[in-house]
Structure formats: structure tokens, C-alpha cells
Amino acid sequence: MTLDFYRQPIDFSDPNGLAHLFADLPAGPAGTAGVVQGLLMHEHVAPAYGVALSDRQHAEAHIRSAARMLQSIVTHDPRPLAEARPARERQVGVCRHFTLLQVAMLRSQGLPARARCGFGAYFEPGKFLDHWVTEYWNEEQRRWVMVDAQMDPRQRELFRIAFDPLDMPQGQFLIAGEAWALCREGAADPQAFGILDMHGLWFIASNVIRDLAALNNREMLPWDGWGAMVMDDRKIDLELIDRVAALTRAPDAHFDELRAAYRDPRLAVPATVFNHVLNRQEAA
Helix, strand or coil: CHHHHCCCCCHHHCCHHHHHHHCCCCCHHHHHHHHHHHHEEECCCHHHHCCCCCHHHHHHHHCCCHHHHHHHHHHHCCCCCCCCCCHHHCEEECHHHHHHHHHHHHHHCCCCEEEEEEEECCCCCCCEEEEEEEEEEECCCCEEEEECCCCCHHHHHHCCCCCCCCCCCCCCEEEHHHHHHHHHCCCCCHHHEEECCEECHHHHHHHHHHHHHHHCCCCCCCCEECCCCCCCHHHCCHHHHHHHHHHHHCCCCCHHHHHHHCCCCCCCCCCEEEECCCCEEEEC
């Protein structure tokens, strides 16, 4: 039941009328990660490739669906997706876009996959930075395997990655619920979690809600805000986030509860969300 839920492209991971673009892609997590890396450019890592982004390219980071990403990619360059684009001509996004596009590709191949929202420990020493990764189901090993599809050779060098991003070891990426639990137990400092000048328990709580949405197949932009998300630690509904964090730490064991929790209007993605980067309400 749980695996089937994550096997079918749906909503943002649905390529819609562009599914044929996936027909000749290499199969599996390694092959799809390589394709994604040849198609996308991270908005904030572009300078490491010698790329200066235009306003149009920056705007691409606000695209929400895989279908719209694909349409933009092939409009600019109609070649097969497996042919890597020059760095300066790649579709611009952030970690969430790398993850979503890989999830869409893996699901198109019948492999259960899902996006996870949390924090990476490998970008800055002593910090856990806002990040998204892919989980796919390894049937042979009977486990979910975590993949960072963003980590191409240039970024592995840039961030001095010494582990395999196709099978990430425990502790390198903390799902938001794990980060929340550590901070609530006093085992970690909430100020170590966030991005740019935004850190703290409120940021972790918001990512717990984003991870819940992703586990319900709604992979929102990292800067989308809605419902119970707040920007003040004193206003967090601690009991609510405690409960959601516990469910997201063991989503397969609590799948029915996870689905039920998402029906809470404080947690479910509404028709419109607030884009904090563009400072406006947008259709979700």
C-alpha cells in the first residue's frame, strides 16, 4: 500500500503530456541523478560553474511542477533529456527541483520514490542547511535509500563530499522531524538549522510541515508558507509539530496517520500559499 502510493507520478511529479521525454532515460537512481545534473543548475551554486544568471533564469526557481520544468527545458533545447546541457543553459532551480525531477523520473520507471525535506550537514561545518533529497525503495535490500541528486562532481569537490551521495550514510541528511526531535530533546542547537539569516526552531517546524506535505505528494517550494508555519519560536504549536515530526520520522509505520494528519487545515497545502521570496500569495 505505502509503496504503491509513492510509485505513481502524481500532481507535481506528473510529467502530464511530456511523459514521452522519459522514455529513453537510463534506469535507476544513479542514471537519473546524472540526467538531472545535466539539466539543472542550482540558483545559488551557479557561480561555482562560472555562470551568472539572468533575471529570467532566476525566475525559473519558482516553477513548482515537473511538467513545467520539462516544458521549459525542451523549449530552450529540444534534444533528448539524457544529453547534458551546457552549464550556462541549464534550467535553474534549487535542491527541491533536483529532487522533484528525479522523483518524477524514478516513478515513471515504476520505482517507488519520494521527496524529503530537512537539513544537510555537509555544506558548512557545524551547520545543518535547509535541503531536499530523494528517497527511493531498494527492493533487494528492503529499505529506503537516500540520494542527493544535486551532488555532481563539481559540487562534491566544492563541498568536499567524502560519502556516496547515491546512498547517503545516516547523519549526513536529517529529515526535518529528526532535526526537530534533536532540538526538542536538547541534543542540538536550533540556531544551527536554517539557511542564510534564517535559523531556529520556527524554521525547523516549517520544514516539518513541508516534509509532511511532500510525504503526501505535495512537494512545495522551500520558501512557500501556509497554515501553522510561523516565523517566531513563541508562536509554534509545539504539540502539533511534536506529533507531525514523530509521524514523519517513521512514515511507513504510520502511513494512515500520516495521511489523516495531512487533512488538518493547519497542515494541508491550501489553494494559495505565500511565496516568501517574491512576497506574494500564489496558486499552489
